[in-house]
Amino acid sequence: MSFKGSHFCLSQLSCYLQMPCARTPDGLISANASFSYPAELRERVRSYYQNYYRRFGIRNVDVHVAKRLIEEQEESRRLALHEEILNRRFSGCRTLVVGMGTGGLAVCLSALGNESHGIEPNNTALQIAGQKMEFVGGPKSRLLRGVAEYLPYRDEVFDVVFCYTVLEHVRDVRQSLEEMVRVIKPGGVVIISTPEYRFPLEHHYKVPLPLKPFPRWFSAAVLLLAGKPTRPLFEEITYVTSKQIQHILMNMPKVRFLRSFAPYPAEWRDLRCNRSRRDRLFSAVFRLWSKHFEIYRNQEYYILKSFPYGK
Numbered sequence: 001m002s003f004k005g006s007h008f009c010l011s012q013l014s015c016y017l018q019m020p021c022a023r024t025p026d027g028l029i030s031a032n033a034s035f036s037y038p039a040e041l042r043e044r045v046r047s048y049y050q051n052y053y054r055r056f057g058i059r060n061v062d063v064h065v066a067k068r069l070i071e072e073q074e075e076s077r078r079l080a081l082h083e084e085i086l087n088r089r090f091s092g093c094r095t096l097v098v099g100m101g102t103g104g105l106a107v108c109l110s111a112l113g114n115e116s117h118g119i120e121p122n123n124t125a126l127q128i129a130g131q132k133m134e135f136v137g138g139p140k141s142r143l144l145r146g147v148a149e150y151l152p153y154r155d156e157v158f159d160v161v162f163c164y165t166v167l168e169h170v171r172d173v174r175q176s177l178e179e180m181v182r183v184i185k186p187g188g189v190v191i192i193s194t195p196e197y198r199f200p201l202e203h204h205y206k207v208p209l210p211l212k213p214f215p216r217w218f219s220a221a222v223l224l225l226a227g228k229p230t231r232p233l234f235e236e237i238t239y240v241t242s243k244q245i246q247h248i249l250m251n252m253p254k255v256r257f258l259r260s261f262a263p264y265p266a267e268w269r270d271l272r273c274n275r276s277r278r279d280r281l282f283s284a285v286f287r288l289w290s291k292h293f294e295i296y297r298n299q300e301y302y303i304l305k306s307f308p309y310g311k
Contacts, residue, residue, distance in 0.1 A: 035072055035107070041131050045069060045102055048124055056205050057228035064206075071104035079108060082191055085260065086302065090114060093159035098148050098180060099166030103129025109162075110138035117158070119146035148176035156185045165203070167194040168240045174248050177303075181255055186306035193300045197239040204237065212239050242299050249303065258302040 037045075049068045053061045067074070079090055093114045097106045100118035102125050110116035116138060120126045123145065130140035146152050148163065148170045161180045170176045180190045195203035202209040202219075205228055209219055216239075220230040242259065249257045 035111075035132070035136065037132065037135060041128070041135070042069060044128050044131070048102060048128060055229065055232055057223075058206060068102070068104075071102070072108055075105045075108045079105075079112075082302075085258075086189060090160060094157065096151075096153070096158045096161045096183065098151070098161060098163040098176075099169070100129055100143070101125050103132045103143065105162055105164065106143065107132045107136055107138070111136055115142070117142045117144075117153075119144050119148075119151065121145060121147050149179060151179045151183050153183045155182055156188075158184050159188050160184070161188070161190045163190065164193045165195070167192065167245075168197070168203070168238050169236060170238060173238065173240055173244065177245070177248055178252070181252065181303060181305060184305050186254075188305050190303040190305075191301070192245075192303065193298065194240050194245075196242055196299050198241050198243075204232065212241060240299070245299060245301065249301070254306055256304050258304075260300045260302070261298060 045068060046065055049065045050061055053064050058064060083089055090109065091113050093109075095106075095109045095114045095116050097103075097109070097116070097118040100106045100120045101122075103118065103120075106116045106118040106129060110133060116133075118129060120129060120143070126143060126145055129143050133140045133143060144152060148166060149172050161184055163176075163180060167173055167176060177190075177192075180192075184190055195201075197211045198213075200208055200210055202211065205223065207223075207226060207228070209222055211219055216233065220233055223230050223233060246257075246259070249255060
């Protein structure tokens, strides 16, 4: 993992690590971030995500909203996995969450004893995140309205920067990456997770969809045939690819990066696991796709500044 850019599969994680996960027996990191928020705050979260998913024409909205109501539990699990991969603890650090949404990750980091900061362009989400932060005893003044391209911080002030499912919404991917690297200290790390838009599955609409290299109007036509709204596709989504991100990072000085990827679910390949006609068709297309392309659905990067193994 000392190369400029490296890859590994999460199912092979044990091959790269010699330390146990810093987790409690229930599978979560030591500060189990499961908070019993007041009913009024939970209702604000519910309303926010109901409106969010309906913009993309999601039918089973309540299923996805229910997951958002306990997002702190999922965030704590992800933090534990990052701790394993990086062989470091996220405690006593100065952290930044870029595009924090309703603040689940920022709250978890604060509960772990970090100086947790966050930025979010959506005012409603920012207010909800502030209420959550106050509930756990953290100062909401560290949560600011802003965008990834223009981070309102000095150079080299954070130990860790998190950016989950945000790069596909920014106007300038390169500038956003440069800004995140700018604000981390030497030895710090930027953790990025974003969909791969060469993979034929749209993360926000949650449907199989031809994306790159097809023109956007073609994807919009498929959405219309499926009865989905097309406005978010044109106004809110940027087609980000691993090839694009890696090209930017390879030409960025004083950083090294590592990309992790998750193996494909077995049911995607096995036609017998899928009962509906649409699922069988997706499995058939996917099997043909995976024979010719090694493109994974996720992009998760660990970008390290002044990596200790040299330049």
